[in-house]
Amino acid sequence: MRITRVLSATALMLGLAVTPAVADSSPSPSPSEDSGAPTQAGTSFRTATEIEQGQTATASASTGDYLYWSFPADAGQRPTVKATVKLPDTHAAETWQIDVYDGLRRRQACQYGAQTRTAAAGGTPSGGASSVELACVLRTVHAWSEPWANDPLPGTYYIRLTVVNLATSDLGLPVDAEVRVDSEDIGGAAAVDGSLAQPLVPGAGAISQGGEEESTKEALLASLEPSGGWASGWWSDRWVWTGIGGMLAALAGVGGYALTRGAGRPTRVPPGA
Template identity: 75%
Template structure:
């Protein structure tokens, strides 16, 4: 069917609407790609660099990076401590395996995680406490923390970026089993949640424990702090203001603008009275 010349501009405007919407959807898909790419947990580090010991307190906790598998030998009844860094938008998962001696009674083991302020953080899910039957070769524990937030109210107990501590110990240990040799393996992984966990605000500095050092207490004399924890994320601590939520906001603005242009084109074309050309 031949389209009259007078109606041709209106038809072209209407036909351009699906193309504009398709372009907008393509842009939205490209915007979502970076968020999907950041979802996997960080690649495991070389286990050869992981510590083969554990601390006995918060101050002596062995430092481990995300993706490392740290090992330690100890005795039943000891407190074993490790520390690791966690940044904004991450959801850490701590897993521990305790290798028990050949003969032992039923033992209950527990894993606890504390933040940089030494506040105990609740586990979203996971077997935080498990009981090994008498004679069992090992027991496995896990704790999935809440997503680390960039900022929180002073009264809140939200996990904040900085150093986190892992404490592994036996609770309700029979007297006969105290002092028996045990082996422990600990691994920390984190899932990047992205803009879904973004908040309006950020800490001035991550919660990394440190002590003031000067010439009087053995410091280097330049007034710089002596940091107790030396590890940080591979790409540095997040500033807290950027997240992929900005990309989604920009994509939504583009979609809204295109929808407005398409609606204007449709209403402007349908509002004009149609003129029938002579001879039709």
């Protein structure tokens, strides 16, 4: 009877512990596309157009331009950057490439995806290519990393889209570009013991603010944050599963004691027997 009560209480505690973990791991709905999505791109890191994850940004440019966007990525996220370039009806063979840099302007490697693609010449009897689709799936963003490592860290990320192989005749032809960033929440599987003091959000230097007590504030080149704010880095769902493991170990100890207590004890013989 006592073992049954212990099992029931432990099962209830496990249910309460697992519930928040399941709720946290469920994917959040992507922001709906609206008229507020950016319709232009920057031409350098400092002028990169900010976009939110889940938005589809568009831009009209000329072939040969460097196009820049920036987006925020937090610890535990695995961003996927996708870009589509719509080419003119008549063009020579072109090779387009998408690159992603972190807040320190370190180029981040793609785990997989077509980061570079070549479009066949258009306006030919074979038809050619009317668009180019590129993709880059980054590594999971860590809350902390060794100084010598090149791991992705929380902060601002930059997207650069450009053509890397172009015929002189195509230089300056109009093109339309679309860029979108989505993330998969990896959760506790990517948790590390440590966190950055501040996310890697580039600043333009200190500026003075007037008032009775004049103070200085850093002007940020990127102001967007993740929808839930920057994570502190110490909490993850692995704490829940660690707690569950501890409770299961305690349950095993209680059950083993209840099953084996009294075994091996000498039988008490009544006096005078």
